[in-house]
Amino acid sequence: MFSEVTEDSVTVSWTKPKSSVDGFKVTYTHADEGEPVSVTVGSLDSTLDLSQLSPGSSYEVTIVSTLGLDESDPIKDTVMTLPDPPTDLQAVNVTDSTALLLWRPTLASVDKYTIVYGSGTGSEVRVTVSGNAAEQQLSSLEGSTTYTVTVRSQLGNLESSPATTSFTTKSGSAGSGQDQNEPQDLKAINVTPRSAVVSWIPLSKPVDKYILVYRIKGESPQEIIVGSDLTQFELTRLHPGSLYIVELRSIRGGQLAASSNTEFTTGTLKFPFPTDCSQELLNGVVSSNVVEIFPQGKLGKSMNVFCDMETDGGGWMVFQRRKDGSVEFYNGWKDYVSGFGNLSGEFWLGLEKIHNLTKMMKMNLRVDLRDGSEQVFAKYSTFEVSTRNYKLSVGGYSGTAGDSLSYHNNCVFSTKDRDPAPWITRCAISYQGGWWYKNCHQANLNGRYGIDYKHQGVIWKSWKGEHHSIQFTEMKMRPASFRPPATRTK
Numbered sequence: 001m002f003s004e005v006t007e008d009s010v011t012v013s014w015t016k017p018k019s020s021v022d023g024f025k026v027t028y029t030h031a032d033e034g035e036p037v038s039v040t041v042g043s044l045d046s047t048l049d050l051s052q053l054s055p056g057s058s059y060e061v062t063i064v065s066t067l068g069l070d071e072s073d074p075i076k077d078t079v080m081t082l083p084d085p086p087t088d089l090q091a092v093n094v095t096d097s098t099a100l101l102l103w104r105p106t107l108a109s110v111d112k113y114t115i116v117y118g119s120g121t122g123s124e125v126r127v128t129v130s131g132n133a134a135e136q137q138l139s140s141l142e143g144s145t146t147y148t149v150t151v152r153s154q155l156g157n158l159e160s161s162p163a164t165t166s167f168t169t170k171s172g173s174a175g176s177g178q179d180q181n182e183p184q185d186l187k188a189i190n191v192t193p194r195s196a197v198v199s200w201i202p203l204s205k206p207v208d209k210y211i212l213v214y215r216i217k218g219e220s221p222q223e224i225i226v227g228s229d230l231t232q233f234e235l236t237r238l239h240p241g242s243l244y245i246v247e248l249r250s251i252r253g254g255q256l257a258a259s260s261n262t263e264f265t266t267g268t269l270k271f272p273f274p275t276d277c278s279q280e281l282l283n284g285v286v287s288s289n290v291v292e293i294f295p296q297g298k299l300g301k302s303m304n305v306f307c308d309m310e311t312d313g314g315g316w317m318v319f320q321r322r323k324d325g326s327v328e329f330y331n332g333w334k335d336y337v338s339g340f341g342n343l344s345g346e347f348w349l350g351l352e353k354i355h356n357l358t359k360m361m362k363m364n365l366r367v368d369l370r371d372g373s374e375q376v377f378a379k380y381s382t383f384e385v386s387t388r389n390y391k392l393s394v395g396g397y398s399g400t401a402g403d404s405l406s407y408h409n410n411c412v413f414s415t416k417d418r419d420p421a422p423w424i425t426r427c428a429i430s431y432q433g434g435w436w437y438k439n440c441h442q443a444n445l446n447g448r449y450g451i452d453y454k455h456q457g458v459i460w461k462s463w464k465g466e467h468h469s470i471q472f473t474e475m476k477m478r479p480a481s482f483r484p485p486a487t488r489t490k
Helices: 277-282 333-338 351-360
Strands: 010-013 023-030 037-042 047-050 058-067 075-080 087-092 099-104 112-118 125-130 135-138 146-155 163-168 187-189 196-199 209-216 222-227 232-235 243-252 255-265 289-293 303-308 316-322 363-371 374-385 392-399 472-479
Touching: 010 058, 023 047, 037 047, 087 146, 087 163, 099 146, 163 222, 187 255, 196 243, 209 232, 277 289, 277 303, 277 472, 316 351, 333 351, 351 374, 351 472
Parallel strands: none
Antiparallel strands: 010 047, 023 037, 023 058, 058 075, 087 099, 099 135, 112 125, 112 146, 146 163, 187 196, 196 232, 209 222, 209 243, 243 255, 289 303, 303 316, 316 472, 363 374, 363 472, 374 392
């Protein structure tokens, strides 16, 4: 019944009955804390991929066949997802014979971690530590040797995918092949709040590669493998106002030939970890581009968004764009939840990210539409996407496009393979998109690009009607409390 089990997904399969049915309803429930989630599929289907599951968790899955309003007796089974692997695996405090291994614990509650490390010579060392551990000291290592480490979490007889890192021990003595007295003049140039270029002078004897190690003082390091033909490298996504320590390791024949160190401090910003595009605008960034934001602050998970810094005072987070039909939007539930496309081209940011941004603070919504030389917009003073079936809450229209979205207020999101609240018509299938369909739409901005047929196109009814597919759309949000700087209110 279950196959392709991972830490957050599983494929469910079943044998179809011999008698005719309308379809099947698959319901899955987290054994400890979850509400039942039901997915309806057609009569031709006999498999379903369940996604966004919790790692290391037990789920009860039931399947019934449907015929009209009748349902069959259910078949039931349980499945356990794999534990997730540890993350941010790093080796720090590396000497000629020791290294401290650090990692971020798993989301799942696990029994133990299995650590395997070696230098590729066939003699691997295996160590098992408690599931509560987050570090392990490695000792009796050989000097000037590159080690590869894998760590897996284990829960009962289930094992996660591996987390992997590598490090090179230092030389035990000055006479062991290092170019000890050869200067490399490692330095940082072009330092900005979020980037720096590190440059160096190559050794007189060629090397196989460089390992660039950098870290904020007091935090875990990051490693980058750099080609032997390079003499500089740009470090990006740095933290503003932070002291960085950089080490350049020159590797020749699998051994450390030389190492150099330097330090630099990144510039400061008013909002060093902007939660949204409006804060990045107040940092002085006035060009529209892809930006890293931190919705939960410095310690939370960051995400990339496209910031529109020019329209209506700027500071908008774009979460949908159609412009040339290069990206397929007739996608399934999983794609619409996680997002797809290219932030610099056509894309859908993802329902989960949109929900997380709108729950962070009250948001305004703006929809920009262009067709040929014409352009209009619609603004809404309230905009939220809830966690349950990603229900839309929208209201307070103003603008020039006409109000085609308020019709969809309080509607849940549906796709071709998941319709939580189906009407008589399976709207996502009939109108070829993923959207907050009602019965069925007055706006269909995720419909078929360039299709002027059966209302399946990119539709904003109050502007171009239902028979014309609009050429350009952007949907974007901005905190309702934001007030553009005086120089940006034109």
